Amino acid sequence: MSTSHTFMPSTETVFQKTGEHTMVVNLGPQHPSTHGVLRVICELEGETIISCRCVIGYLHTGMEKEAEYQQYHKCVVMTDRMDYLNANGNNLAHALAIEKLLGCEIPKRGQYLRVILAELSRIASHLVWLGTHGLDLGAMTPYFYVMQQREYILDLFEMFAGVRMMPSWIVPGGLRGDMPDGFEARLRKFLTGFVPELDMVENLLVENPIWKERTQNIGALTAKQALELGCSGPIARASGVAFDLRKSNPYSSYEDFDFRIPVGSKGDVYDRFLVRLAEMRESVKIITQAIDGLPSGAWSTSDRKISPPPREELDNSMESLIHHFKLFTEGFHPPVGEAYASVEGSKGELGFYVVSDGGNRPYRWHERPSSLMNLKSLEVLAVGRFIADVVSIIGSIDIVLGEIDR
Secondary structure, three states, X not given: OOOOOOOXXXXXXXXXXXXXXXXXXXXXXXXXXXXXXXXXXEEEEOOEEEEEEEEOOOOOOOHHHHHOOOOHHHOHHHHHOOOOOOHHHHHHHHHHHHHHHHOOOOXXXXXXXXXXXXXXXXXXXXXXXXXXXXXXXXOOHHHHHHHHHHXXXXXXXXHHHOOOOOOOOEEOOEEOOOOOOOHHHHHXXXXXXXXXXXXXXXXXXXXXXXXXXXXXXXXXXXXXXXXXXXXXXXXXXXXXXXXXHHHHOOOOOHHHOOOOOOOOOOOOHHHHHXXXXXXXXXXXXXXXXXXXXXOOOXXXXXXXXXXXXXXXXXOOOHHHHHHHHHHHHHOOOOOOEEEEEEXXXXXXXXXXXXXXXXXXXXXXXXXXXXXXXXHOOHHHHOOOOEHHHHHHHHHHHOXXXXXXXX
């Protein structure tokens, strides 16, 4: 029995002759180096890119519109799935916007616990970036080390919230629960072992001649270009823009912690690599300070119209049971108004703009995605570089298409 096979041209890379000297290459939308379903249209003269255009929308989920049909506290689970590598940071930005509408204050312990979770997410996100960026450029060994460290962080999330990647634990009004028994000891053990592991990975790459050849003087972005394009986070700081919302507009008690803002000078792929390495070390310092100075007391607001009563009260208090029932069936009703709150996410400024019409669900719910703003820089950085450099540049921007296509 014979079987015939029809070989179709790959949809990943399509070549189109546009003129005597140029050719168009479609990189993606299904290509591992694009870190998601991104399509990059590059016009080449030889191997040199003379124009570059990003095409998005292949992963569009309509989450922003969906949120307008959900109660405020039910929108939390959608924030996890935008930048799914920085879920706690997304939860925090959403919660801060809602709390601004409500005029709600969070107890100091709750603020510190939020910082711990957000900084752990920052480290975990940077670890995924470092591992996959290394794979893109042919460095396989670092991937195994950094993913092992990320597993330890996900284990901490699971211990705290029962979920590894999308905890939805930071909610309007505080958190869903306090730090569990044994968490502090496990967290300290991770922090002690993480820095030496990071040192080892750094030693594999920082002076590696192949790594430096693929990253130094590649995709350089000036501070002026970064500001004009609306870039933020590590990509802007690598260009010398010393802007960090945790310093300039402190939230959740970040003003209580001593840490520095790592910045670069050249703004190339290598500088972005160094900045993220330094940021992970600063996150370790912040978490250590937060756990050392963790206040006692409540972790969420005492307003039972916003935050549910403790689980142990439900068996003994009819009033608590009623508050619990009404909160999860009717939700809460912020006053008419609008609010914007932003945090320093793992990829830059991450914000939520929320409009209330007085009902129990948002009239408008919009995210300011750092990945989308930073992606625009690719169209500038790629011009004049070889097609092989696009892989390095995309990886250095660190995008998540779940946040871009909402």
